[in-house]
Structures are given as structure tokens and as C-alpha cells.
Amino acid sequence: xxxxxxxxxxxxxxxxxxxxxxxxxxxxxxxxxxxxxxxxxxxxxxxxxxxxxxxxxxxxxxxxxxxxxxxxxxxxxxxxxxxxxxxxxxxxxxxxxxxxxxxxxxxxxxxxxxxxxxxxxxxxxxxxxxxxxxxxxxxxxxxxxxxxxxxxxxxxxxxxxxxxxxxxxxxxxxxxxxxxxxxxxxxxxxxxxxxxxxxxxxxxxxxxxxxxxxxxxxxxxxxxxxxxxxxxxxxxxxxxxxxxxxxxxxxxxxxxxxxxxxxxxxxxxxxxxxxxxxxxxxxxxxxxxxxxxxxxxxxxxxxxxxxxxxxxxxxxxxxxxxxxxxxxxxxxxxxxxxxxxxxxxxxxxxxxxxxxxxxxxxxxxxxxxxxxxxxxxxxxxxxxxxxxxxxxxxxxxxxxxxxxxxxxxxxxxxxxxxxxxxxxxx
Ligand code: EPZ
Numbered sequence: 001x002x003x004x005x006x007x008x009x010x011x012x013x014x015x016x017x018x019x020x021x022x023x024x025x026x027x028x029x030x031x032x033x034x035x036x037x038x039x040x041x042x043x044x045x046x047x048x049x050x051x052x053x054x055x056x057x058x059x060x061x062x063x064x065x066x067x068x069x070x071x072x073x074x075x076x077x078x079x080x081x082x083x084x085x086x087x088x089x090x091x092x093x094x095x096x097x098x099x100x101x102x103x104x105x106x107x108x109x110x111x112x113x114x115x116x117x118x119x120x121x122x123x124x125x126x127x128x129x130x131x132x133x134x135x136x137x138x139x140x141x142x143x144x145x146x147x148x149x150x151x152x153x154x155x156x157x158x159x160x161x162x163x164x165x166x167x168x169x170x171x172x173x174x175x176x177x178x179x180x181x182x183x184x185x186x187x188x189x190x191x192x193x194x195x196x197x198x199x200x201x202x203x204x205x206x207x208x209x210x211x212x213x214x215x216x217x218x219x220x221x222x223x224x225x226x227x228x229x230x231x232x233x234x235x236x237x238x239x240x241x242x243x244x245x246x247x248x249x250x251x252x253x254x255x256x257x258x259x260x261x262x263x264x265x266x267x268x269x270x271x272x273x274x275x276x277x278x279x280x281x282x283x284x285x286x287x288x289x290x291x292x293x294x295x296x297x298x299x300x301x302x303x304x305x306x307x308x309x310x311x312x313x314x315x316x317x318x319x320x321x322x323x324x325x326x327x328x329x330x331x332x333x334x335x336x337x338x339x340x341x342x343x344x345x346x347x348x349x350x351x352x353x354x355x356x357x358x359x360x361x362x363x364x365x366x367x368x369x370x371x372x373x374x375x376x377x378x379x380x381x382x383x384x385x386x387x388x389x390x391x392x393x394x395x396x397x398x399x400x401x402x403x404x405x406x407x408x409x410x411x412x413x414x415x416x417x418x419x420x421x422x423x424x425x426x
Contacts (some may be wrong), residue, residue, distance in 0.1 A: 002398045002399065002421050002422070002423055002424065003394050003395060003396045003397075003398055003421070003422055003424055004383065004386075004394070004395045004398050004401075004408075004409065004419055004420070004421055004422075005392060005393075005394050005419070005420055005421075005422050006368075006383065006386035006387060006392065006393045006394075006395065006412075006417065006418065006419045007368075007391070007392050007418035007419075008246075008366075008368060008386050008387050008388055008389040008390060008391065008392070008393060009246075009388070009389065009390050009391075010246060010248075010387075010416060010417065010418070011246045011247045011248035011249075011291065011416075012242055012243060012246045012248035012250055012387065012412075012415040012416050012417055013248050013249050013250065013415065013416055014250065014251070014414060014415045014416060015250075015251045015252075015253055015286075015414075016239050016250065016251070016252055016253070016411050016414065016415060017252075017253045017254055018231040018232050018233075018235055018236045018239075018252060018253065018254045018255060019046035019047075019048075019231075019232050019235055019405075019406040020043075020044035020045050020046040020070065020228075020229035020230070020231065020232060021046070021190075021191060021194070021229055021230050021231060021232040021233065021234075021235075022046055022048055022050055022051070022232060022234075022235075022403075022404045023094075023164070023189070023191045023232075023234075023311075024190070024191040024194040024195070024229050024230050024232075025042070025045050025046060025051055025054075025229045026050060026051070026054050026094040026097060027094070027097050027165075027168040027172075027191065027194075027195045028042060028194060028195055028198045028227060028229065029042065029045075029051070029054045029055070029058065029072070029074070030054065030058075030094075030097040030098050030100075030101055030168075030172070031101055031172050031195060031198055031199065031202070032058065032063060032074035032076055032101075033058070033061065033063070033076065033080060033098060033101035033102055033105055034101045034104060034105055034172060034175050034176070034199075034202060034204075034222050035074070035076040035202070035222050035224075035225075036076065036078055036105065036222065037076070037077060037078045038076055038222060038223060038224045039073060039074065039075050039076070039224045040073070040074040040076070040198075040202075040224070040225050040226075040227070041071065041072070041073045041074075041225075041226040041227075042071070042072045042073075042074070042226075042227055042228070042229060043070065043071050043226070043227070043228040043229065044070050044228050044229040044230075044231075045070050045071070045072045045229055046070070046229070046232065046406045047070070047406050047407070048402070048403060048404060048405075048406055049399070049402050049403045050092055050094065050403045050404065053088060053091050053092045053095070054092070054094065054095070055072070056088055057084060057085070057088045057089070057092075057095055057098065058074065058098075060081070060084075060085050060088065061080045061081045061082075061084070061098070061102075062076075062077050062079065062080040062081050063075065063076050063077070063080065064077075080102075080105070080106065082102045082106040082108045082109045082110065083109075083110040084098055084102075084109070084110065084111045084112065086112040089111060089112045089114060090112060090114070090115055092403075093114040093115075093117065093122055093165075094165070095111070095114065096111060096114050096124050096127065096165060096169070097165060097168055097169060097172075098111065099111055099124075099127060099131070099145070099147065099169055099173075100127075100131070100168070100169035100170060100171070100172035100173035101172040101173070101175070103131060103136055103147050103149050103152065103173050104152060104172060104173050104174070104175050104176045104177070105176070107148065107149055107150055107151075108147065108148050108149075109145070109147045110144055110145070110146050110147075111144065111145045111147075112143060112144050112145075113140065113143050113144065113145055117375065118336075118339055118374045118375045118378070119334045119335070119336060119337045119339075119375055120334040120335035120336055120337070121335065124145075124165065124166070124169075126159055126160060126161060126163045126166035127163075127165060127166045127169045127170070128145065128147075129160075130157045130159070130166060130169070130170045130173070130183070131147060131149070131152075131169070131170070131173055133155060133157050134149070134152040134153055134154070134155060134157070134170075134173060134174070134177055134181065135149055135151065135152050135153045136148065136149035136152060136173075137149065151177075151178055152173055152174070152176070152177040152178070152218075153177055153178050153179060154174060154177040154178060154179035154180045154181040154182075154216070154217075154218055155179075155181060155182075156181075156182045156184065157170060157181065157182070157183045157184065158184045158185055159183065159184065159185045159186060160185075161185075162185055162186055162187040162188065162212065162304045163187060164187040164189050164191065164192070164304075166187075167183065167186040167187040167192055167214070168187075168191075168192065168195055170183050171183070171192075171195060171196065171199065171206065171214060171216055172195075172199070174216035174218060175199060175202070175204045175216065175218060175219065175222065176218050176219065176220070176222075177216075177218040178218055179217075179218060180215060180216065180217050180218070181215070181216045181218070182213065182214070182215050183213070183214045183215075183216075184212065184213050185212055185213075186212050186213065186214050187304060187305065188211060188212055188304065188305045188306065189304070189305040190230055190233065190256065190258075190259045190305070191230070192208070192214075193208060193230075194227075194229065194230045196208045196214070197227060198225060198227045199216070201225035201226065201227055202222040202223060202225045203219055203221060203222055203223045204216065204217075204218075204219050204222065205217035205219065230256060230259070231254045231255055231256060231259070233255070233256070233259035233260050233309070234309060234311045234312055234377075234404075235404070235405060235406075236252045236255045236259075236260055236287070237260055237263045237309075237312050237315070238312070238315050238380050238384070238405070239252050239411070239415075240252055240260075240263065240267070240274070240287060240289045241263075241312075241315050241316065241318070241319050241384055242384055242387055242412075242415070243289040243290075243291075244267065244272055244289055244292060244295065244319055245318065245319050245322065245384050245385070245387060245388040246387050246388050247291045247292070247293075248291060248415070248416075249288065249289065249290055249291060250288070250289050250415060251277065251286050251287070251288040252286060252287050252288075252289075253279075253284065253286040254284050254285075254286070255285050255286060255287055256285065257276065257285055257287070260287070261306065262306065262307060262308040262309060262312075263308070263309075263312060263316075264287070266298055266300060266308065266316070267289070267295075269296070269298060270292075270295040270296045270297075270298050270323065271292055271294075271295060271296045272289065272290070272292040272295065273289075273290045273292065274287050274288060274289045274290060275287070275288050275290075276288075294322070294323065294324045294362075295319060295320065295322065295323040295324070295362075296323060296324060296325065297320065297323045297324060297325030297326055297327040297360075297362060298316075298320060298323070298327045298328075299327065299328045299330075300313070300316055300320075300327070300328070300329045300330070301329075301330040301332055302329075302330065302331050302332055302333050302337075303332060303333070304333065310331060310332075310333035310334055310337060311377050312377070313329060313331055313337055313377070314337065314340045314377045314378045314380065314381035315377065315380050315381045315384055316329065317329045317340070317341070317344070317351065317358055317360060317381065318340075318344060318349075318381040318382070318384045318385045318388075319384065320360045320362065321344055321349035321350070321351065321360055321362065321363060321366065321385065322362060322363065322364075322365070322366065322388060323360070323362040324362055325361075325362055326359065326360065326361050326362070327359075327360040327362070328357055328358070328359060328360075329357065329358040329360060330356055330357045330358075331356050331357075331358075332356065337375075337377075337378075338351075338353050338358055339374040339375070339378055340374065340378035340381045340382060341353055341358055343371040343372060343374075343378070343382055344366075344371075344381070344382070344385055346369045346371055347366045347367055347368070347369045347371065347385050347386075347389055347393065348363055348365065348366045348367045348389075349363060349366060349385070350362075350363055365389070365390060366385050366388055366389035366390070367389055367390055367391060368386065368389045368390060368391035368392040368393040369389075369393060369394075370393075370394040370396065371385075371386075371393065371394070371395055371396070372395075372396045372397050373395055373396065373397040373398060373400045373401055374397070374400070375400055376400050376401060376403050376404045376405075377404075378400070379395060379397070379398065379400045379401035380401060380404075380405065382395045383395055383401065383408070383412075383419075386419075387412070387417055387419070396424070398421065409421055
């Protein structure tokens with residue numbers, strides 16, 4: 001398990017360009033299974049471990065995946081396998097996103113139930129409930145989901161929780177269903193619209209006009225399509241917080257402002273300042289964060305989009321460990337997303353977890369230490385703390401971070417950080 005060694009205490013300065021969004025690329029890649037003897041080309045795909053896992057999964061199912069830099073092409077044969085291999089599915093929860101397209105296209109799917117992870121049990125009951133409502137027969141035997149449907153039927157489905165994955169699976173399942181499917185109380189994350197755009201490019205009628213309500217008109221056929229992955233809003237915000245925590249000045253290029261409103265609003269509330277730029281040639285937006293003496297304490301509650309993103313909760317908490325007072329960070333999406341707190345406390349932070357809320361008392365400074373990443377965003381929070389801390393920090397289990405942050409060492413060094421991977425001693 002590789003570690004990253006960071007020498008902290010230096011203000012970071014410079015430009016960093018966002019990667020394609022991991023959580024947009026994965027569902028869009030899975031949607032290629034709706035094609036039959038056709039091709040999907042996807043641009044701006046990030047180079048990440050989770051993308052490699054999804055490529056391996058699609059290839060196991062029979063798709064040929066080509067790659068030119070950040071452009072991936074998916075040649076989907078007339079026949080694909082509908083049995084997802086256990087090792088790959090257990091590696092990545094997002095593998096469950098092949099369920100909807102396989103059912104829509106093959107009428108069958110066998111998938112290991114995804115396990116839990118360090119942020120909660122993460123069931124897929126809402127996915128399965130919606131598919132059954134559309135006429136699928138679903139059985140769970142020995143930890144596997146066996147789903148079958150001669151013909152899925154469109155209908156009105158209400159999601160008990162605006163689950164991102166359930167929304168995505170049901171959108172793809174509805175692509176060839178008989179009649180119209182209306183999904184209510186859907187997730188509204190920007191990644192959902194990226195998938196909707198891809199389905200439209202395939203020839204499926206998807207109407208996302210109503211906030212939290214998606215209407216899909218099943219179509220007979222799909223067709224070749226070309227799509228582009230949106231910028232990664234969580235990565236962008238992580239680097240903006242790196243600027244705030246190190247007292248530096250960082251410009252993050254290729255952002256969609258509406259996707260990062262929640263963070264910008266909270267940073268403004270905490271006394272930070274930023275400016276927005278626009279590339280004259282490409283029209284791409286950028287955000288520059290400026291040095292701030294000390295953040296004011298905040299009260300933050302994670303919510304489904306457009307609320308404050310749960311995927312930014314650990315990184316925001318890390319920033320608030322250095323604020324000028326007591327902050328409250330409430331996690332309302334996942335059951336337990338505070339494992340990073342104990343690691344930050346080893347660096348001198350003062351965080352107490354009370355139920356679903358972290359009470360964070362600002363301290364003067366953080367000190368370097370050896371800490372362990374427990375999941376992707378917890379790892380990002382520890383890296384941010386290491387960049388701000390005095391002396392040296394060693395973040396272990398960096399494979400979690402590599403699942404979602406492309407070239408994180410090179411990007412940090414380009415901002416002036418002293419950060420490098422080192423293999424753990426054998
Ligand atoms: C997606 O996960 C993201 N992953 C997660 O990002 C993100 O944290 C999450 O959405 C919330 O925004 C991808 O897009 C690949 P959910 P997903 O279904 O779809 C419960 C990261 O760091 N739930 O919206 O799994 C669930 O347990 C990752 O990039 C059910 O109870 O999230 C959780 O408490 C982490 N039953 C809540 O809903 C279900 O059937 C939100 O889950 C489905 C979900």
C-alpha cells in the first residue's frame with residue numbers, strides 16, 4: 001500500500017486543471033451497455049483506478065475499450081454477457097450501475113451484492129425496488145442479485161431517498177422500457193444530467209426539466225454516440241480548500257460555477273475571498289482563491305445536491321480545524337463518514353464526534369504525523385491537513401485517494417507542494 005510523504009507549512013500558489021468527473025464518467029461508461037453492435041466515444045475521461053476497474057468490468061462483459069489519452073471508445077457487440085464478475089464488483093460499488101443497462105438490453109443480469117465500505121452499509125434496495133416496479137423479477141441468492149425481465153414497463157416511481165446510483169440505474173433501465181417512466185424525488189447532482197445527455201445522444205428521450213423529476217420515454221433502438229465528461233466538482237473544491245488551508249493563491253481551471261456554489265457560499269461565509277475568470281478563447285470558467293488569515297467557524301450540513309456535498313465533508317472539516325472558533329459539521333447522507341477525525345486529531349486537531357455531527361474546535365496549528373486514509377475523501381482531507389501542518393506528514397493507504405484523484409502528486413507539486421509517493425517498506 002503506497003504512502004505519500006508531505007512537507008507542510010508552505011503556501012501553495014499556481015494553477016491546476018480539473019479532471020473529468022469520476023462520478024459522471026462511471027455511470028456514462030456503464031450506459032454503453034445499452035448499445036448493440038454500436039459505438040460510444042467519451043471525452044475528458046479521468047485517468048483513475050475506478051475508471052480502470054469499470055473498463056475491466058465492461059471488457060469482461062464483452063465490450064472492446066480503446067483509449068487515446070482522455071478519450072475512450074467503447075465498441076459494444078451484438079451480444080454481451082450479463083454476469084458481472086464478483087472480484088471487480090466487490091472492488092467498486094459503482095459496478096452496480098451495470099444492472100440497469102444489462103436488464104434493459106439483455107433482459108437479465110447477475111451481480112454480486114456490493115459490500116459495505118468505511119462510510120456506511122450502502123445497500124442498493126432503492127435500485128432493486130424501482131426495477132421490480134418496472135416489472136423485473138429480482139431474487140437475492142448467496143450474496144448475488146439475480147434479475148430478469150422479458151420487457152420492462154414504464155411507470156411512475158417514487159424514490160424514498162434521492163439516491164444518485166438508484167436514479168442512474170433506473171434512468172438506464174427505462175431506456176427501452178415499454179411506455180414512459182417517471183422517476184420522482186430523484187438525485188439532482190450534475191452527474192445525473194451528464195448521463196441524461198448521453199442517453200439523449202443515444203436516441204433515448206429523457207426530460208430532466210422538473211427539478212427532482214425525470215421522465216424517460218423508452219425507445220426501440222439506441223445509436224452510436226459521442227459525449228464529454230463534465231469537470232470534477234469535488235476535485236476542484238478539494239484544490240480550492242488546499243489554497244485556503246495553506247494561505248496560498250490557487251486558480252482552478254475548467255469549473256462549472258453552478259456545480260460548486262455550495263462550497264463558494266460557505267467559504268465566503270467563513271471570510272475567504274475568490275474571483276471568477278473566463279478563458280476568452282474556450283469560454284471555460286476558473287476560480288481563484290486568495291489567502292485568508294483565519295477562517296471564521298461555520299455550521300455545515302451535508303445534503304443531496306444542491307446542498308453541501310457529502311464528498312466534500314471531510315475536506316471542509318479539515319479546513320475548519322484551523323478556524324478561529326467552534327464549527328459544527330453534520331453528515332446527513334451517509335451513516336458514518338467521520339473516520340478521518342481521529343487521524344486529524346493525531347495531527348493536533350480538536351474534533352469530537354457527537355452522533356452525526358463533528359464538533360470542531362479551531363486550533364492554532366497542525367503538526368505532521370503518520371496517518372491512514374480510510375476512504376477516498378478522508379484521504380484527501382488528510383493530504384490537505386498535511387499540506388497545512390508543520391513538519392512532515394505521511395499519508396498511508398494512498399490507493400484510496402488514487403481511486404478519485406488523478407496525478408495528485410504532480411498536481412500538488414505544480415502548486416509548489418513538497419509531496420511525493422513512497423513505497424511502503426516491504
Ligand atoms: C454516489 O454514490 C457517489 N458515487 C458517491 O461518491 C457520493 O458520496 C454519493 O453518490 C452521494 O452523493 C458515485 O457516483 C460513483 P447514494 P451512491 O445512492 O450512488 C443510501 C465518492 O467519494 N442508499 O446517493 O452510492 C446510501 O446508503 C463517492 O466519490 C440506500 O439506502 O450514493 C447512502 O446513505 C463516495 N439505498 C445514501 O442513500 C439505496 O438503494 C446516498 O447514497 C441507495 C442508497
